[in-house]
Every structure is written in structure tokens, then in C-alpha cells.
Amino acid sequence: MSSTNSTETTANGVEVKAIGHNPYGANPSDFLSNVSNYQLIESTLREGEQFANAFFTTEKKIEIAKALDDFGVDYIELTSPAASEQSRADCEAICKLGLKAKILTHIRCHMDDARLAVETGVDGVDVVIGTSQFLREYSHGKDMSYITKSAVEVIEFVKSHGIEIRFSSEDSFRSDLVDLLNIYRTVDKIGVNRVGIADTVGCANPRQVYELVRTLKSVVSCDIECHFHNDTGCAIANSYTALEAGARLIDVSVLGIGERNGITSLGGLMARMIAADRDYTMGKYKVNKLRDLENLVASAVEINIPFNNPITGFCAFTHKAGIHAKAILANPSTYEILKPEDFGLTRYIHFANRLTGWNAIKSRVDQLNLHLTDDQVKDVTNKIKKLGDVRALNIDDVDSIIRDYHADVNSPRLGPSEPEAKKAKLQ
């Protein structure tokens, strides 16, 4: 587990002590926790293809698959070969790339789909079937005994081909708990590699997730995989809480693209997991490639990176209020749990605004290689705040105020300030 008992480097290059153990780390009383032993099933090329804007050509799929593999994801999940002829051909093509990541395809619980899947050369098959009363009534119309029978047939068929098999329910949080536990225990006994829980409508909350995963953990011996939609903004938190309860694998996609508002985003989960276990996460995944990966996918599906995207949003490491700027300059850990340099990014202290403080301005004065006493910096800060009240400022505005002020206090007619300014220059 990561610890913050290390040193940090401030904006001025000064090493300062980080304080205490990591309060955001895995809870030591969680013996079930896989927070420090998790895996990623990357589904940009399956769930992501269900995103409204997605149309991936074969070439683009291969480019994305290679980038995901380079990033270090454990599994890459692809659209069902039953979806269309090109989907089948693309699945075969990606299997032949010889990537380090294992290749999965995601199918309905049908023998027709399973036969197609095993012929593509995938390393594993993810089977899903709706188990909630909603889906049983309005989607496939099958009862639990039919579902169980189909599941057993498909699982045994896939296993007979010597590749991995996952069985997942769909809309798990609206399924009957006893039905769920029954079918999970049945498929676990047959020997599936993983069972999956899916919050298909995107609305489970963390404590529900913890309870369901922990309960399932007591019933099956195989790994547990979780899939969370983000309709009510809880996908990242639910994923983390599932790991705490003993789930081992989380489904993600780049920028979270998928049906409707999508699922847990790769970048968001990286932010969460670096905060929880920096060593495990950074040791396993090339997080400095995150920005390129997001740009690749954003460009392919013609979307902008959200302004507030975890890690790579344009202002994720921008500090504005004067009170924040002061502390950040002294020790970045005061207001940052993530280090921008881990991602090839930089911190920015926003000083050109009316909320600025004299510590931020002092730092800018230093950057401009000018010399002012603390009282002079406070004085010029007030002038900057006054202009900031009148209109939005840019950096040029602030720099010119500072330079004019500096010229004034260093001109001979300003007797009292001069010796002090001179002295500062000599230090």
C-alpha cells in the first residue's frame, strides 16, 4: 500500500515532508479488499461502441486496442461477433495482433453467439443475461430456470474450448437476491472464471454495492467483476467500493463512453486508485499515457474532453483562491491528492483575478525576476484585486501592474521604499 511518508517538491523546488500515512488508502480492517490487487477490463471497443457517437473503423479499433495494450490494461473487451459481419472480422483481426492484454468478447447467453465467439480466437467470452423482473418481462421473456439452463449450456461449451468464461447478470441491483445467488453459485460450481454484477441502469449507490458484492463473495469462489453505469454520477465510487467488498475486476472505458452517459471512466478510476494505492496503480498502468489515450478516443468519437474530467480536465491542477495558492506554494499536498507530474501535466497557480492573494503574486514577482518586499507585494496585490473587480484579468494585465509598481518603487524619488528594494536585490 502506498504511503505519503515521503517528500514532496514545492513550486519553488523546495523539498518538504509529506505528513503521516495515507488516509485515503485501503482500509486495513477490510480483509476482503482488492483495492491493492485489482484488474481492468477495458470496454471502449464494446461498451464504448454503444456510445451515441461511436463508429469505429477496423483501423481505428486496432489503433485503440494497441494504445490500451500499451497503457497496460489486463483485458480488452470487444463487441459481439454476432452484432454484424464486420464486428466478427474485427474481433478476429484484434485477436491476431498478439497483444499482452487478453482479448474478450461480450455475447448474449445464446449458443449461436457462443459458437461465433469461440471461433474468433478470443482468450475469453463474457456472457450476460438479464435477470431482473424488468428484463425478464420486457426483454427476453425467460424465467430463471430457462436462464440457468441456457447459462450452463453456454458455459460448458465455452469451457470445452479451453478459454476463459465470465457469467454476468444484467440489471443485478433490481434482480431478486435469492435468484441471483442461486445462479451465481450454480455457474461457480461449473467453474466459470468470473461472475459479473452489472448496474445496467446506472443507479446503484455505494453502500448497496458493498452489501451485494460482500454477500456474493461469501457464495462464490471465483473472481467478481463489476460494471457500473454512470447515470447518477456514482460509477467511480461504486467501482471503488466494489473493490473494497472483494470484487477483483472493474469494467471501464476511455472517458467512460457507453450507452447513455456511459460507465466508469478509465481516467476517473485511475485518479481514485492512485489516491488509494499509488504504488500498485502506477506500477501496473502507464498513467502518463492517459492524456494521449483520451485524446485518441475523443477524436475518434468527436467529443471534447469534459472541462471537469478527472486528471486531464483543463483545470484539474489549477488553483485560484488566495488561501489555496499560499498553501500550494508551500506544499502541493495541502490541496492536491494527485501529482500532475505523474501524468505529464503541470500545476498552475491562477493569480490574475480578484480572489488572488499576496502569496500568489509574490510567486509571480519571483518568476518575473523582480524584487519587492512583502509589504510592497501586499500593496501591489491590492491594486491587482481592484482591477480584478472591474473586469476579468489576463496575465499580461497583472504583469504590467507588477512591472509598473516595481519601476515606481525603484525610482529615486520614492525615498522610503528604495533602500529596502535595493537590499532585496543584493540578497
Next chain:
Amino acid sequence: MSSTNSTETTANGVEVKAIGHNPYGANPSDFLSNVSNYQLIESTLREGEQFANAFFTTEKKIEIAKALDDFGVDYIELTSPAASEQSRADCEAICKLGLKAKILTHIRCHMDDARLAVETGVDGVDVVIGTSQFLREYSHGKDMSYITKSAVEVIEFVKSHGIEIRFSSEDSFRSDLVDLLNIYRTVDKIGVNRVGIADTVGCANPRQVYELVRTLKSVVSCDIECHFHNDTGCAIANSYTALEAGARLIDVSVLGIGERNGITSLGGLMARMIAADRDYTMGKYKVNKLRDLENLVASAVEINIPFNNPITGFCAFTHKAGIHAKAILANPSTYEILKPEDFGLTRYIHFANRLTGWNAIKSRVDQLNLHLTDDQVKDVTNKIKKLGDVRALNIDDVDSIIRDYHADVNSPRLGPSEPEAKKAKLQ
């Protein structure tokens, strides 16, 4: 508490039964829960002003304050009058608007700031001071006894003016638990209206939040307010879990704008709370005004609404995979926990792509007022999927394939299909 034991209307206008109780509702075993009794402290004009792009003129602040008031937020929090002269004047101006929402201002734990605050005419003052070792060492440099002494002085001064007072720690999750509980108990005994917990670096996780809030609940008798930054994507889930543990008030901003990646977004929390308790949330807040409110603020700070924004993201109610479209057409609750019509929005079944299914195409055939048998729809669906493999499709492409197919099967030379098509027309 809301229940889904009601009827739902499908895309075709058919009423279908919703199933069972609401599995996403408040947990009946949570006697501490305020999920059905929460309040909003809206901080777009305080936390939001710390967003990198924010510069609000007086007129824009007033426009936003009125829109928030119309939406129904309980409190509106404003930037400290100590930040700048214009900030002070704007605070006074908004207090004079006579809004239904109570007006708060947010200050450092200083008598200078407190004196300015009480003179603006606000209904309450939110006081904050850093209690973590990080902030005590690198920000204000004060020890706990000094912090407590300042807090008591400021609180008693504000109370003597007969207005509300909240005391909050900053960076609460990295503060010493005993220190925290000590100071919260002290200020509770003096008689603050609320104590606040703040995840200032944006990295607490839901189970930590639940534990801390529940513990604090056992120590104080006043209300508990929570403030969560979103650096690791957990702000909405943490807010919800805090309410489960007995917190009563959540700080939000429109689109979550604030320092760095911001805080819990108003819209995201609405999505979460409607799923949990639709009646309470929709009875109290005008959620159909959400989109206008977000557009107002997005335009003021020059950002785009994120593609994946809860509720108002462009694809939040777009369904694409064939298996989803089929069920959604039969009953929207199968794949939607939120109803687009609640927000003045509409559902969209994306049928022009290779993942489409025959149910989605059948629905489109109906919309075009054409008549095909199920077998014919399946046949034309295969043609559409084949073109979808070659390139991205638009609606015109699909419509023209359907129209051509329909013309073909209805031309006299196609004997076998003709009578069936005719029959369909007559029904």
C-alpha cells in the same frame, strides 16, 4: 419515499406496470438517513467563483442568484466580502433582492472577516478553518487551541447579530479525529446552526464518509453540512452517502464548478436524489429548470456542457444497442432510472448503426407510417447493419433503405410478400 409501484408510458404511448418497490430508495434500516429530508447550499457564487474561468459581473451574479432561487435551492452562498471591495458590494446587493433562499457568505475564521460579513445583511455566515496537519503547518500555522479560541470568538460575535452560523473544518478527512470531535462538540455547545465536513482535496471515499459523518452525528446535536471536491470522481456518491449517515445539507454548484475540478454538481446530485426519492426531490426543486440553469452558468464561464453530464449530457437518454432498444420500447424503466420528461427532455432510440436491432427498426418503420411484417423488418434490419459495417450511418440513410425496401415488397412483381403487406395496411 418514492415508489415505482406506478405506471410508465412507453415510446408507443402504452401504459405498462412498473415493478416492485424502489430498490434505489433510502435504506429502511438507516434511521440516521436524511435522504428524504435534505437541503442544498448552492455555492456557484462562492466555490464556483474559484473556478479557473469564472469572472462574474454584478449583473451576472444577480441573474444567477435569481435563477437559483427560482430553482428552489435552500441557501445561496456568496464569496467573502473580504475578498475584494466589489465582492462586498455584490453580497449586499444580493441580500437586498428579497429572495426566498437564505443568503450566506463564506469567510475565514477571522474577526476582521466576520465584522465585514455581518454588515452585508446576509442571513448566515459560513466560517471555515483548516484543521489538518497539512494546513496547520503550511497554511495558517496555528495550533488547535488557537483554532478553537478563534472559532469561539467569531461564532459568538456572529450569533450576537442574530443570524445563522456554520463552523466547518477544512481538509476534514486528513484531520485528527479527536481534534475534530473536540472542536465540533465545543462549537455545538455554543450553539452553531451547522457544523461542516469538507473533503478539500477531493479524495474521500464513500465508506470513509459514512463512518466520519455517523461518528460526528453521535457527538453533535446541530445539523451537519458536507462539502466534497471531485478530484477522484466521488463527489456525488460521497454526498449521497453523507446523507445516509445523517448529514442534512450538501454543498453544490451548477455543473460542479469550483477550485480545480470542482465539487458536487447540482444536476448530478439531482439525478442521484430523484433515483432515491423522486417525490421529495421533485416536490422541492424545479428540476425542469435544470437545463436552463446549466446553460446560463456554462455561458457565463465559457465552458461546454460535458458530453456525459448527468441528465443534460447530449446522450443521457440515447439508447443504441439493439437489445437495449427492444426493452426500452416495451418499457422505459428497463434501462432508465430517470424519466427524460421530468427535465423537459426526450428519449432517443439510436437506430442508425450496425448495433441496431429489429425492434428499433420496427419502431422506425412505424414512425414512417409504413407497414412491414416482422420477417420483413428483420430482413431490412440486416441490410441496414451491413451498410452500418461499411460506414457511419445517419437517419436519412436508414430511412431511404426502409423506404426502398417497402416499395420493393409492395410492388406487384414480389408476389409472396404482397398480400401480407396489404393485410398489415388494412389493420
